[in-house]
Amino acid sequence: MSSPTPTQGQYVFLPWIQRGLSSFIINPNPGASLPTRAPLSVQLQFNSTTAAGTPDTASVTANLYGPGDVVGFSPDHVVRTEPLDLTTNFESNYFAGIEFDQPDFPWLFTPAAPNQDQLIPWVSLIVLADDGSEFTDSKLSPNPLPSININASTPLQDLSESWNWAHAQISGPMPADLAGELTNNPHIAISRLICPRLLNPDTAYRAFVVPTFDAGRNAGLGLPNTGAELNFAWDTSRTGTLLLPYYYVFRFHTSDAGDFESLVRRLTPIPSASVSGVGERAMNITNPGLGIPENSSEPPVQLGGALQTTNPPNTAWADPAGLQNQLATLASSSTDGGADPNPSTTPDPTIGPPLYGRWYAGVNTVKVGDTGWMADENLDPRRRVASGFGTLVILQNLSAFLRGAWAQFSQLKGVNYFLRRCQACRRTLQGVYQASFTVADAPTLLAWTQPVQARILTGSQTVASVVQSSTLPARTLSAAFRRLLRPYGPICQRGDPTPPYSPYGIVPKLNNGTIAVAPPSGAMSGFGAY
């Protein structure tokens, strides 16, 4: 029985997600040694068959990319760090974490199948005190990744338990079609790495995303990967300095004491009635301009803002002076002069205040009392302010918006190029058609078009089929016969050159039986030879 769809907001946490061919990896981990790359046996079946009648096949072992093939990732995949980079007062009783936009990111290059709900991520998050006591920046140039030297005494988490510290999160209920939901709404799923280190108060830290496996460490340091088996990048019993590359880094400082709750408790509430102007701004509309008469008695309207109190002020506006009627008249009177062949007699175009949303809504006028958003948007001075700001944003980013819109038709250029070539071909062929085909008589056309008659329908049959079912001998339209009747061939040169001369005048005569093809010379059937 399927569970009902919840109506309350919920998160779904997943211990791992594998996508694509990674779903077909068979070696489980933890629990088995790992290759540096996950092998997949791929079988290709051909259309041909063997002597026994079975399809020909070929098998090949394909290796998926492993952690040793990765030398970095785009920081664009990081959607959030906890805390934010350069935070100065992170609560020390929280764990640091990092979130990625791809829900399968932590297991993307893990060459292993999950062991129940345990799957080692190919990256881990470590947090180290940034006071020189736990690590130093490596003096090596990034090759290709920057690196750090971690002191021997610095505690690092046990990587054999690193599956505990990575998970995926889905906002909302678990989709029945997870693949389809992630395609259409990728923002509902993220993945997260957590560093299981208890932080000290008032301490500077640096958090690093580092490789979990030694193959990733070697790749990040520019060292060759020679081993066939995958090992962890460090173990808890290490005794020496550890040189470790990192993919991503962020810094923060823990607060001396307390967390968000303690800071909130230090705030002093103030009744909204005791402060004025929060969430609103008075706007003077006594002189709107645009030819509207000035009205010094018009009270200011209250322009709302993004910040609102729990007891927002009453911002109703009665429009005592009928400003909306005048705005409606002005905004609806704008005309584009159109084609103006005679400027002396055509009135000049009228330019009024913009009618916001006119192109989207498809209307050119608005009046007081209209229902819908157009009247609200255009006849309330406060809403016109917001619309004006929106227009500015559009104008400032016009090129980027247009570029983005055209980018959605990225193949349009190729399509248009192909279309132009086809148009050029069509135009050329039209010239040939006009010069040769339109002046030719029907028998000549029938002969000329023989090569394509099997591809042209006349009714439900092709022309070739109609010719074949007629009394016209098939060889009348053959290539050899056409060669005989070519304009400068031996027969035409002996014919009457007076126009209209058609060498194919023989075709209708053959068709209606006026003339007949002579039978092959030789012995006739039924007669003896002499």
Place this chain on the structure above:
Amino acid sequence: LAQFKNMSDGDKLAAQAFQPFNAGKIFGSSAITPGTASPMTLTYQTYYIDDPLMPTIRPGQLYTPQLSTMMSNVRQSSAAQARANNSGPLKYVNPGTTNPVALNDPQYVVVNLSDLSTITITGPTSQGYAQAALDAHLSANPDDAGTMAVLPTYEAAS
């Protein structure tokens, strides 16, 4: 390893100068395999900052947003603003949408030359595969020679 085909002079004249053939094979999977799901209802705890001089306000119940409210907020989340999905051309494209304009290779079928009706020897495919299917058919049915041809789907009778 290459494969060659013997062609008569007529075949060479009738064949197109260039034909696209598959070079290599791409394979993949759209499968997604998740671990065991652990749902958790989202709740917010409300604290009242008491005024020391006023009577204490009792904490209210946990606030649980409606699913629709939560999903609306998720559309503004950091994941929805991820630069990998919101930079460059992707900034203006809804996820899951495909390019509305595409230039695809023509597909070919085997047709009957008397009425251009499609013969189901093979489905719409590349010219090379359609010709190979027709050749295989004609070798098994030599009486059909001259009555069938490979044509683009747009030339076949619908």
